Amino acid sequence: MEEVEREDVEYVQLQFTNVEGKLKSMTVHVSQIGEAIDEGLGFDGSSVTGYADVEESDLVLMPDLETFQILPWKSRGKSIARLFCTVCYPNGEPHEADPRNVLDTYLRTWEKEGYTFFVGSEIEFYLLKNGNPIDDGGYLDSPPNDKAEKHRTEMAIDLRDLGFTVEKIHHEVSSGQNELDFRYSDALTTADNIIACRQALKTLGRERGLDVNYEPKPIPDGMGNGLHCHHSLGDSKTGQNLFYDPGGKYRMSDLARHFLGGELVHAPALTALAASAPNSYDRLVPGYEAPVYVSWGGPNRTVMTRTPGYEVRSGSGMRFEYRTPDPLCNPYLLFTGLLAVGMDGVDRELDPGPPASENIFEMTEEERESRGITILPDSLHKALDALHADDVIRGALGEKMTETYIDRKREESFNC
Template structure:
């Protein structure tokens, strides 16, 4: 065993850890967990913990179901919301999923991202991401057929006396930092009960792990305070949706590969080609970055959510934004992708974004003219004249485009690609068959 494994085993004794939760993520981005006793962990490091992969969404068919969860010791953390009563702690580690012969599982979303990061590393690049995660807080757990009630009526950046949201964010941030997750900003967002917490820049694998942890922490803190947290992209018709605007950059060693002094917006040729790659493949990857039928209610609603494939300097109506350059801070040059929502599978989303950007660099894609206007305010004719294409309008469109995407098939791998799209097709068919409250309200009185 290595030094990291030895550190974990020592920490189990020193912190009196009673249970270790081994976490991994299914293809749809749901967190899975199995608890082991500390005495079993040495064996888990060496051989993994066996489980039935056919019982996990998208992992395996029945006749090839044996899989192993192998803990990653670098992700060891004590869970701050467990063990307060008896003083005995519970810890967690993320796992890599392996086949019985020790090879990486073709169905493990974490491996999909690691594989794509390895491709970038072969070219000398490290991929960094910085997500701004939005979510709603409701007074009660959701009850079918009942409209959820937000915890407050505050708006964007509001600071109000005895604010529930402020107290909630303070406790959540304290818990995140206890788990080694650095938070950069937090504030009330535009919708009633809507919050935003921004995680600090980190390499994409750490960030994806952090997002999975973040979603768990937010839900745990909400439950402890008698409220309900949701990352649903668009819970209300009339209020803003929840996005996960993500800042990304490539580093070549210690140098930001997106930075070039003196160029327009201080953006290098590499950075411009990366943006061109994202725009060229935007429609193909939307099925992954916005994977739910509800995701498209946010994308068609306007405001802060993009609906069109374009980029702009400090243009918040564009899909890709190049933030304002800060003098003497070349290392901070980055781009912001505004399509992603907080309910995605972050491993797959980061993998396809990186793959699209790398393709732009490899193929030398040309960056189109930037969108200088509010894209929403333009007419269809004006957008067409500028060469601005729409993003998929619904999940069915996104699936149809994704099905013929070579980039998506290569990045996700055949198994994940097939399962993911098959699952999404079924979700769309299920949704199409539903009679909504809107239809009843509009048609029962008159038909």
């Protein structure tokens, strides 16, 4: 409350997401924020996808005070703040279909076992004006071909006010395409940052007369937008990277190799969380650096999961880069699933096999088959079928969340 007064905050947005990962918010005047913190704020859950039927519609938002941030824009000179919330039943019990609570609860389970799940993300997007890319720049271009440099830099500075650091910003391969890379953090914080970033970039772009487009494949002959997720396990007490072993195969610990084995075994089902829109499967096609096959490797960008620079990485730098996700995914559900399949690999001591060093797209079908390289689902329907049959991810998400997610995504797919 002292910060609210000091920053001249007029309104506070109480934020949460629906099952699809779409940001929802209830804006309250600063005079009501104390009551909202103490007792929560009621809303109609039946009007938000996946939460409630009309006859049992009363739900409550309970703010998470650790997520308080001033938003990087003002309204008539007054500051606006935000708090992420847990969606609860009227009796105070967290709702099973609240994606943020699903991830938070699952992470706490593994924290008790000594593990912290770290994630850093790269978010790609197009800057469009009147439906067209704002420039004809290419990968790592600079002005004059890159007309977005000033916009990107200003946006990255504004995002700093939301409490996280954008470590790298650059022009991507296609005209008008850009990338921002977040510094890694615990999975819940990174998921919050992705949600906040999507909202902020849209708002900041609109202030400049630009449309920020996150669609997986907004331009048919252009590169798709990815949300590559760099991830590792750390010791929950010391923060030490548990994926690194200087004497291990590929400089990985046994735990890391088994975790990777889980990612590969459960890849079809995990795709339903990572590539969650019908348009996602227009991106997952050969020739555009998006993954198509269940595979892993080092510097090879035709694989599903990379170990960036595993020949030289050490300490906290050892990680995996999961390349299937796109920016429309629900990061809370994705990170829950990603941790679940990795830990299943650890429990079962799954071996990922040798890395792929060749261009997988150029292999013959026989060559891929001989290497045990299978194909990812080529439609949302097929990915949802795999998710429905995957007991590990279902167990992590919970039955209510899993069924709600599958039902909503099948409906979305049928309507396209």
